[in-house]
Structure formats: structure tokens, C-alpha cells
Amino acid sequence: MLSLKNSLAVLKKTDALLEGHFVLSSGLHSPQYVQCAKLLSKPNQSKKFISSLASKIKKNVKSFDIILSPAMGGVIIGYEIGRILKKETIFCERVDKKFKLRRGFYIKKKAKVLIVEDVITTGKSSMECVKLINKFGGRFVGIACLIDRSKKSSISKKIISQVKLDIPVYKRNKLPTSLKNIKITKPGSRYLR
Incomplete structure (x- = not known):
């Protein structure tokens, strides 16, 4: 297994760990x-x-x-994990702001489902996936992600991650001075206002 030090080195080498002022899909602000x-x-x-x-x-x-896996971020990771572990892999997409299974994908009743994501911050996408699993009568068994930057939450005990990062997040009205003067970037595939 890849150590934390080596994982961070890979993130930096690939320019995947960014510094600045970011508005996350949750609406929270972050310096990384x-x-x-x-x-x-x-x-x-x-x-x-x-x-x-x-x-x-x-x-x-x-x-x-x-x-x-939730589209867009989890699709490649879910596929690769499925390939390595020899498991079927499907993804859900947002339709009218809610996750749905399309493209002929479905979850069999009582099927044990592992959610695979790229990054978890608030866990909102994962919890939406759990609702979808329940809707089909499947059984949620856990969550795996490349990067876990979540704080203590109801799902944090179920998360298996390659790297756990403790990156601060702030509400818009509670920004530290260091972030207030940096131009905002809104990365990711979903942005909630």
C-alpha cells in the first residue's frame, strides 16, 4: 500500500493538490x-x-x-476499482438535481453496494447515493474514496480512503482574512449556491 507521504508526493507531482481560494460544490470555501x-x-x-x-x-x-459511483468525479475511479477487484461498476447522474440511474443501470434487490468516489468533503453525494441504493432495495456496505477530507460525520466511520486530509473549510460569512483577498475559483462538476 502507498504511504501517506508517497500519496501526497503523487498528488503534488500531478498538480492535483491545489492552493488558492476555492468554493467547493457544497458552497463551503477552502484554501486547498x-x-x-x-x-x-x-x-x-x-x-x-x-x-x-x-x-x-x-x-x-x-x-x-x-x-x-456518482458522476462525474467517481466514474473513472469506480471503473478502475471494479477492474482490479473484478466487480460490476455502475454510475449515477444528476437529473433535475437528483441522482438517478440511467443507461440501463440498476441495482438488484438485496445487492451489497459499495460507493466509490473521488473526494469526500461533506458526504452529501455519498448520502444521495445511499438513498438511491435504498430506493432499489440494495444494501449499502460502505464508501471508498481517493481523498477523504470530511470532518466527523455520520458517514465518516464507513469511509475507506487512500488519503485522509485535514483541510479547513469555511462558510462565506466566516472567511479568514487570508482567503478574503484571493480570487475565488469554483472547481468541480457541481456548484450549489
């Missing part, structure tokens, strides 16, 4: 952002990262039938 798309754009660098996460999943999740 992990752009997993940059990591994944370098397959030779990301291979060890993803393989290490797959090993952690194998060690910590006794059994599961299918992987569900």
Missing part, C-alpha cells in the same frame, strides 16, 4: 482543493494510488456485489 481529474490524467502516476485503495477495500469490506 484536490483536483482528482489531474491525478487521473496521468495513468502511470495514479495506478499505484488506485491499486493501494483497492487493497484497502479488499482488506476492509468483507463482500460486496457492485460498485456505484
